Amino acid sequence: MRILAIETSCDETAVALLEATGGTSSATYTVLGNALFSQAHLHAEYGGVYPNLAKREHQRNLPLLLDKVMAEAAMIYQSTPSIDLIAVTKGPGLEPALWTGIAFAEELGKKWGKPVLGVDHMEGHVVSALLKQGAVGSRQGAEAATYHLLPATLPLLALLISGGHTELVLMREWFKYELVGRTKDDSIGEAFDKVARMLDLGYPGGPKIAELADTQRQKGGTDMVFPRPMAHDNTCDFSFSGLKTAVLYKLRDMPKLTDNDRAHVAQAFEDAARDVIVIKTRRALQQTRPETLVVGGGVSANREIRKGLEKLIEEEFPDTTLAYPDKTLTGDNAIVIGAAAHLRAAAGYTTQGPLTAQGAQTLARSRQ
Ligand code: KG4
Ligand code: ZN
Numbered sequence: 443m444r445i446l447a448i449e450t451s452c453d454e455t456a457v458a459l460l461e462a463t464g465g466t467s468s469a470t471y472t473v474l475g476n477a478l479f480s481q482a483h484l485h486a487e488y489g490g491v492y493p494n495l496a497k498r499e500h501q502r503n504l505p506l507l508l509d510k511v512m513a514e515a516a517m518i519y520q521s522t523p524s525i526d527l528i529a530v531t532k533g534p535g536l537e538p539a540l541w542t543g544i545a546f547a548e549e550l551g552k553k554w555g556k557p558v559l560g561v562d563h564m565e566g567h568v569v570s571a572l573l574k575q576g577a578v579g580s581r582q583g584a585e586a587a588t589y590h591l592l593p594a595t596l597p598l599l600a601l602l603i604s605g606g607h608t609e610l611v612l613m614r615e616w617f618k619y620e621l622v623g624r625t626k627d628d629s630i631g632e633a634f635d636k637v638a639r640m641l642d643l644g645y646p647g648g649p650k651i652a653e654l655a656d657t658q659r660q661k662g663g664t665d666m667v668f669p670r671p672m673a674h675d676n677t678c679d680f681s682f683s684g685l686k687t688a689v690l691y692k693l694r695d696m697p698k699l700t701d702n703d704r705a706h707v708a709q710a711f712e713d714a715a716r717d718v719i720v721i722k723t724r725r726a727l728q729q730t731r732p733e734t735l736v737v738g739g740g741v742s743a744n745r746e747i748r749k750g751l752e753k754l755i756e757e758e759f760p761d762t763t764l765a766y767p768d769k770t771l772t773g774d775n776a777i778v779i780g781a782a783a784h785l786r787a788a789a790g791y792t793t794q795g796p797l798t799a800q801g802a803q804t805l806a807r808s809r810q
Contacts, residue, residue, distance in 0.1 A: 451535025
């Protein structure tokens, strides 16, 4: 099955063409073409993603990226390319950005007479953790990356940590989700980005905070401590706005912020964020006892959080399998959207009616 996948939920415009085989127990994806344009540097001066700028950039870049992908797959001159399905992110995300991808996908679908399947962005992040890069194959003389799907034993608990979401979701059956916990206010990625802004580190702030914090740990660490919000309540819900406010108050006591101060704040903030993630994931593991824990979303690239989760699994849940995305798939991309669409199609889900952008929906319904 050949899938053209499109992702425009936030500030990455991405298009990929995959050749997919197998199903949920063993699938392989050969990347026939892949193109991604990150707008992050354009949004940097706003300190976050500016929706109308994102929309304009998606509109400008989608046709260019599609041509690039089609050229890579040697299909550029085919008036009806040999693909079976068009997959597009339908949400959650920024509505104007989502609509751009959806309109583009539907237009192609009409022109080529191909079905269009809407994919949940968070489902892409769940699947991302199960894709492992295989040997680079060759196709028509060119290199082609391949990804293999890890055969995951269910139930599977997904910790989704990104710029828009922080949630724990349980999957007992493929594509049936139960919400175990979620943030009551900011997402963890937002907290990283806002703290980075307070420290004048620029956007996106996650990687910059992580780098400063790592350097500080190597220098002997910090004595600075921030609170671990909601650590002691007995839910699996998160809160990050109190942590952000604690950083803000701390910075008020430091009117002349030095690089040394920045490094201490970055480490103390990252330590607190890591602990909150570990505490809530522990509680969710105790409550749901899954066979597999997957971590997805942009913040899953964070080394300190990975270390915390690895220690938790090793020491307290050694029978649970832990999976993260490859570094190439942690951020937003079209490969995981195509893979999620394939798994849904393989499980019998079909395209239905015209698509609508679903700005703020979450992957799962509450268990209560
Ligand atoms: O999944 P993603 O690419 O986009 C959304 O769906 O939101 O996640 C982006 C978020 C940003 O907040 C960014 O700062 C954060 O992921 N991020 C990180 C790291 N790399 C990216 N946060 C902490 N540590 C990192 N290494
Ligand atoms: Zn994302």
